[in-house]
Amino acid sequence: xxxxATQKVKQVNENQCQQCxxxxxxxxxxxxxxxxxxxxxxxxxxxYMRLTNVEHYNEPVDIASSALNEKQAIYGGEANLHKALxxxxxxxxxxxxxxxxxxxxxxxGEDLERLVATYRQNRGITAVDIIPVATPSYSGTQTxxxxxxxxxxxxYYAQPTERHQGINVIIPHISPADIREIKxxxxxxxxxxxxxxxYSMTLDRPYGGRYQKIPPGGTKTExxxxxxxxxxxxxxxxxxxxxxxxxLLLEQEYGVPLHNLPLPIGLQNMDRLVETLEKLxxxxxxxxxxRERGWLLDGMADSHKFNADGRPIVYGEPELVxxxxxxxxxxGAVPVVIASGTKSSRLTGLLATFLADxxxxxxxxxxTDFAAIDEAGFKAEANIAIGHSGGKFLTERRxxxxxxxxxxxxxxxxxxxxxxxxxxxxxxxLDRFTNALLETKYESYRELRKEEMGIREGx
Amino acid sequence: MDTSxxxxxxxACISERQNFILTTGKSKSSIHCADDSLAGSVSxxxxxxxxxxxxxxxxxxxxxxxxxxxxxxxxxxxxxxSLSSGSEMYRNSFSxxxxxRDVVFGGEKKLATCIDEIVGKYHPPAIFVYSTCVSGMxxxxxxxxxxxxxxxxxTDVIPVESxxxxxxxxxxxxxxxxxxxxxxxxxxEGETVEKTRKLNFLGEYNLGGEKxxxxxxxxxxxxxxxxxxxxDSTVAALKQAPGACLNLVQCTxxxxxxxxxxxxxxxxxxxxVNFFGAANTAESLRKIAQFYGDPxxxxxxxTLIEREQARIQPVLQKYRxxxxxxxxxxxxxxxxxxxxxxxxxxxxxxxxVLTGTQTGKKEEYDNLSTLLDPGTIIIDDxxxxxxxxxxxxxxxxxxxxxxxxxxxxxxxxxGFVDHNHDRKDGLAGFDGAVRFAREVYVTTCTPVWNQLKAxxxxx
Numbered sequence: 001x002x003x004x005a006t007q008k009v010k011q012v013n014e015n016q017c018q019q020c021x022x023x024x025x026x027x028x029x030x031x032x033x034x035x036x037x038x039x040x041x042x043x044x045x046x047x048y049m050r051l052t053n054v055e056h057y058n059e060p061v062d063i064a065s066s067a068l069n070e071k072q073a074i075y076g077g078e079a080n081l082h083k084a085l086x087x088x089x090x091x092x093x094x095x096x097x098x099x100x101x102x103x104x105x106x107x108x109g110e111d112l113e114r115l116v117a118t119y120r121q122n123r124g125i126t127a128v129d130i131i132p133v134a135t136p137s138y139s140g141t142q143t144x145x146x147x148x149x150x151x152x153x154x155x156y157y158a159q160p161t162e163r164h165q166g167i168n169v170i171i172p173h174i175s176p177a178d179i180r181e182i183k184x185x186x187x188x189x190x191x192x193x194x195x196x197x198x199y200s201m202t203l204d205r206p207y208g209g210r211y212q213k214i215p216p217g218g219t220k221t222e223x224x225x226x227x228x229x230x231x232x233x234x235x236x237x238x239x240x241x242x243x244x245x246x247x248l249l250l251e252q253e254y255g256v257p258l259h260n261l262p263l264p265i266g267l268q269n270m271d272r273l274v275e276t277l278e279k280l281x282x283x284x285x286x287x288x289x290x291r292e293r294g295w296l297l298d299g300m301a302d303s304h305k306f307n308a309d310g311r312p313i314v315y316g317e318p319e320l321v322x323x324x325x326x327x328x329x330x331x332g333a334v335p336v337v338i339a340s341g342t343k344s345s346r347l348t349g350l351l352a353t354f355l356a357d358x359x360x361x362x363x364x365x366x367x368t369d370f371a372a373i374d375e376a377g378f379k380a381e382a383n384i385a386i387g388h389s390g391g392k393f394l395t396e397r398r399x400x401x402x403x404x405x406x407x408x409x410x411x412x413x414x415x416x417x418x419x420x421x422x423x424x425x426x427x428x429x430l431d432r433f434t435n436a437l438l439e440t441k442y443e444s445y446r447e448l449r450k451e452e453m454g455i456r457e458g459x
Numbered sequence: 460m461d462t463s464x465x466x467x468x469x470x471a472c473i474s475e476r477q478n479f480i481l482t483t484g485k486s487k488s489s490i491h492c493a494d495d496s497l498a499g500s501v502s503x504x505x506x507x508x509x510x511x512x513x514x515x516x517x518x519x520x521x522x523x524x525x526x527x528x529x530x531x532x533x534x535x536x537x538x539x540x541s542l543s544s545g546s547e548m549y550r551n552s553f554s555x556x557x558x559x560r561d562v563v564f565g566g567e568k569k570l571a572t573c574i575d576e577i578v579g580k581y582h583p584p585a586i587f588v589y590s591t592c593v594s595g596m597x598x599x600x601x602x603x604x605x606x607x608x609x610x611x612x613x614t615d616v617i618p619v620e621s622x623x624x625x626x627x628x629x630x631x632x633x634x635x636x637x638x639x640x641x642x643x644x645x646x647x648e649g650e651t652v653e654k655t656r657k658l659n660f661l662g663e664y665n666l667g668g669e670k671x672x673x674x675x676x677x678x679x680x681x682x683x684x685x686x687x688x689x690x691d692s693t694v695a696a697l698k699q700a701p702g703a704c705l706n707l708v709q710c711t712x713x714x715x716x717x718x719x720x721x722x723x724x725x726x727x728x729x730x731x732v733n734f735f736g737a738a739n740t741a742e743s744l745r746k747i748a749q750f751y752g753d754p755x756x757x758x759x760x761x762t763l764i765e766r767e768q769a770r771i772q773p774v775l776q777k778y779r780x781x782x783x784x785x786x787x788x789x790x791x792x793x794x795x796x797x798x799x800x801x802x803x804x805x806x807x808x809x810x811x812v813l814t815g816t817q818t819g820k821k822e823e824y825d826n827l828s829t830l831l832d833p834g835t836i837i838i839d840d841x842x843x844x845x846x847x848x849x850x851x852x853x854x855x856x857x858x859x860x861x862x863x864x865x866x867x868x869x870x871x872x873x874g875f876v877d878h879n880h881d882r883k884d885g886l887a888g889f890d891g892a893v894r895f896a897r898e899v900y901v902t903t904c905t906p907v908w909n910q911l912k913a914x915x916x917x918x
Contacts (some may be wrong), residue, residue, distance in 0.1 A: 012553055050501075058869075065502065069626060138561070
């Protein structure tokens with residue numbers, strides 16, 4: 001398989017396909033009950049992360065900063081961090097504070113574990129859990145930041161517990177709508193579960209007329225503590241590196257069997273989840289899901305010829321890229337470019353297996369930028385793209401429509417409501433995909449035929 | 460209204476923040492505004508790098524290279540709604556994408572390579588190289604790298620000293636950008652730029668084509684714009700800046716220092732202008748015509764103003780009828796913008812009950828107070844908890860501000876006017892005043908709020 005630029009030939013990154021590492025960590029802590037997040041670094045970092053989240057989720061997203069300035073950058077940020085923690089506790093009264101490092105504080109060599117320990121000791125704080133996570137963006141993207149924070153939460157809370165009947169469900173960065181759909185499916189199988197993280201209510205709130213400093217919802221910390229006693233873990237993390245895998249930690253330290261599955265986006269991926277849930281619950285496919293599966297199959301038949309015209313570029317975070325590439329392949333629209341700003345040790349290998357029969361080999365780009373994606377897409381005559389708002393130039397400069405999925409979506413409304421999971425979500429996505437192809441087709445086929453045949457007015 | 464729950468889960472206001480908040484007519488002391496953001500308070504401020512980049516980014520044919528880990532570039536990619544009449548180079552975001560090894564061993568070599576790559580691919584007339592927290596922290600000598608690259612490529616490679624930790628205040632970044640601009644426009648030894656009758660327009664970023672609107676007015680009265688700083692500018696045009704006979708200064712926060720430097724170096728005097736709102740626009744045009752002192756020009760100016768006012772006033776009156784007596788809040792980046800909005804909202808018959816900025820200076824706040832009725836809250840560097848408290852207490856109908864405030868307002872069922880640098884619609888000049896009034900009207904009086912009110916306030 002052709003793999004371009006795992007080792008990038010060029011040094012300069014032109015139009016970024018990834019976000020920074022603490023950003024992923026922020027989203028995770030927003031999915032923990034009564035948690036606040038503090039970014040240890042310059043003021044700008046937290047403001048940018050707020051902006052990015054606000055534009056995507058359309059919710060107030062409070063992120064505190066230790067607001068380091070030149071003096072602290074030289075002499076150390078301990079006093080600022082402590083003051084920041086004081087103020088966060090006073091204003092937000094949280095039960096959990098996630099403290100994320102930044103490029104600046106990592107470069108300064110701040111020993112966050114020690115700073116937090118000193119703080120707890122000095123202030124005699126016992127009622128607030130302060131959880132530091134190292135997230136330097138020079139060694140990872142938001143993807144690694146997300147996994148690292150989830151893993152850190154598990155490491156912090158999990159302890160030997162009595163076995164129970166519940167299961168763990170660990171997710172990558174997906175939309176609140178997808179989380180709700182996965183929870184509905186788990187409910188249909190009658191399973192008791194802990195989902196980590198769960199920002200389905202915190203980052204997508206029904207109207208209530210109030211701003212809530214910490215919106216209700218999110219995974220309860222006592223439930224995280226019990227994850228070690230679960231019957232099994234389902235982790236949607238086939239591309240998750242071992243050293244950042246929360247599910248693997250639970251398996252290795254507490255013997256909780258890990259089912260590491262692809263996201264249930266796409267028929268076959270969703271089937272794999274269903275198989276696993278059937279086994280774990282002892283129940284067979286609930287009627288409603290069977291019907292939803294049937295509707296999906298029916299829809300796939302209806303649109304397969306249109307989809308065959310698709311030459312998609314799929315880009316974004318590895319886990320989503322894998323899932324959406326699967327949908328494309330199983331519907332006969334084999335991607336021509338598959339790309340991620342993240343460097344993944346797994347993605348290329350995983351793709352190789354299911355692309356083995358493809359007529360055409362896609363270009364796979366890791367740790368890449370939009371300049372490279374654009375160039376590869378142009379060469380491969382791509383005509384549709386799937387990914388976040390960063391791909392807007394594909395439309396502006398090449399006329400390629402972008403089906404928006406993933407994060408961030410800042411130039412369209414409803415990023416938090418994009419549904420692609422389950423049979424229903426897959427069909428919803430597929431319709432959007434097919435209709436984008438049809439829109440192009442109906443707009444252009446008359447002119448194209450005329451051009452091909454050299455037909456001119458009056459001739 | 461019940462405001463008790465505002466403070467139920469922790470106090471909305473941190474006591475150390477009290478000096479950042481004033482009530483006109485009540486408080487004797489002056490506001491604290493030059494202080495750094497308080498650690499742990501969720502400030503709306505950004506960083507030095509952000510300030511520098513928003514000022515320089517509209518230089519259309521320059522390449523903008525961020526020397527640091529990826530996040531800084533991602534967050535500021537195509538950050539402004541500035542329009543270009545020519546090159547689109549500025550809409551790309553270049554990053555040296557520093558990795559761990561660069562942090563450890565230094566990033567100068569990579570920076571040099573990245574500059575070479577950009578020159579090789581695009582041959583831009585100038586490259587702005589921004590330092591960030593990390594490159595500043597590890598002591599990369601970007602000045603030396605830029606100097607060497609300038610000589611190597613015989614092109615302008617301009618360092619921008621914008622390490623984020625230098626301050627949490629964007630104004631410091633404006634200065635860094637200003638220094639870079641002065642370096643760019645400095646004539647080579649032995650070269651001079653001949654003086655003309657044209658003027659420069661400082662602090663005009665051509666958001667939604669605003670520079671073009673003013674350009675059309677000036678042309679009608681017989682004046683050409685030499686170059687705007689920096690909306691729709693080119694490197695070549697900026698180098699002609701010393702040739703202007705007058706500098707107009709619009710956004711004072713970012714450009715006063717440049718105006719003073721231009722006066723010192725090239726003897727060009729400057730005028731403060733403001734093209735937001737019909738009254739401001741008329742006043743500014745008169746001031747400019749007065750400066751030129753040409754009776755024919757003054758006559759043409761009056762004709763223009765009369766014609767435009769006659770055209771738009773009836774429309775504004777229509778909106779005024781709908782909006783009179785409604786209560787407005789303003790929370791924006793700088794005091795310049797706050798003043799412009801206050802004046803326009805007052806012209807629409809609205810009452811201003813809350814005003815604040817991220818970066819206002821003491822004398823600017825003093826000036827603000829004189830424009831406001833007694834009892835108005837004035838707040839510097841507000842956090843969301845404070846904003847919510849006052850928005851509810853003051854029973855606000857509509858708020859003007861940036862993206863992060865928008866979702867807060869909507870959560871409370873309050874209208875919102877986008878006055879940020881990402882906006883797509885021009886608000887300058889006579890037509891801009893109408894557009895502004897229309898936006899205030901549609902968001903204050905939308906039928907949607909009735910539905911939300913009916914749903915009531917619940918948590």
